[in-house]
Amino acid sequence: MTVSPRSAMVLAAGLATRMRPLTNTTAKPLLLLGGRTLLDHALDHLVDAGVQTVAVNAHWQADAVAAHLVQRPAPPRTVLLREEHLLETGGGVKAALAVLGADPFFVVNGDAFWLNGPISALTRLAAAFDETVDGVLLVHRTSHVHADVGYGDFALDKWGVPRRRKEREVVPYIYAGVQLIHPRLLAGMPEGAFSMNKAWDNALAAGRLRAVVHDGMWFHLSTPPDLAEAEQILEARITGDARWPWR
Template sequence: MTEPARWPARGDAAMTNALLPIGRAMILAAGLGKRMRPITTTTPKPLVRVGGRALIDHAIDRFVDAGVAEVIVNVHYLPDLVETHLGRRKAPAITVSDERTRLLETGGGIKKALPLLGDQPFFVGNSDSLWIEGPRSNVRRLGRAWDPEQMDVLLLLASTATSIGYDGLGDFAMDTAGRLVRRGERLVVPFVYAGVAIVKPALFAETPDGPFSLNLVFDRALERGRLHGLRLDGQWLHVGTPDAVRLAEDVIANSNR
């Protein structure tokens, strides 16, 4: 079995987990990016540049800024390009979970990487999770809101109505205690999943060995009343198509004026 590629943090850039009780994160970067074509014909979606930087760097830096010391990244489509890009970073410590031979979807990819993630709760983030930060780090807010006695999963949620580039009906409604319920058929709900969560690894027990969606894990927590949410403080940018990239570029440029 081939050892996973690793890039340790170096020198003064090495991070400690002083700010949060959660030290590891997984970034999902193995998708095909079909909706982003033709850009993704030659560039994997995690390396699409928005605001002058690759999407995956935006995602990794959110975790670094919050004190996360280790990041696992899965790869499948144009994996050599993603690995080369990650190898140029000085921090954090990055380990690649290789899915070259088989795309495992979001849930299956995390399950394959569990030996790297350990037995404690971890962050998971989509490689294209992008937002304009409010006055406080949303990853730190998520970590500080985490209550393992009450929660199995904690999702970062954005406003369905005000998110940029999103025209869907939302994913969840939330009660006053932060517990979530899924959107019913033909209904509009206030919140959409913003692509970042905290998850307990035990939820992956008795899940399929092959590809499956992370929604299976979310629904297990929901059935127990242990799927919770935290509203994003800032502006979520849904970057799913070439048009959405251009829109996000405009929003970021305006926010920096």
């Protein structure tokens, strides 16, 4: 059963300390890549997927994030949620449930940047979602990432069921910062700050988490050199410069 999410959340409240000095006075989702902010790229993807309402949390430079959303033409309808104290990924999403509703919704990291393959990544997540799962994660092959991503995050079986990396193990997939979840994923989670990893672990233990491998381009944007290299790769993709391979 394919779902058709009409709501989503963009996580834009992080401090982005590794992206300094670029984020000394700017929220990371407002950094430019390819002539548009990372936040706008995320919102564009969500609009293309049919999303109508997007909750955006903010903490660092929240006024700037708010101003940017105000000047952006609709769709989607955006609702800014200011976090006086950081709630982390899971707590931020749980605090937005009143906006997101009772049906499955997308969650996109504010620094997630990807180009679709033959079929939209969000469409593929929706196609993989059914009543047997509480969440579907978009993952990317670590061998296809132009940045240091450590030892990876997950291994997958042939049915797309993920498992965590074991100690001292290298696994082939990294979480790509995009997921489709049902509100029940957060049932029983505490109020206040907590990581989405805790909810994922509960779903993994219950056999209710799946993953889809991204088949387009994806960029790990953690540091200023990551952002600069992504800009060069995008330009090379347009100009056909063979010195910059992409996957």
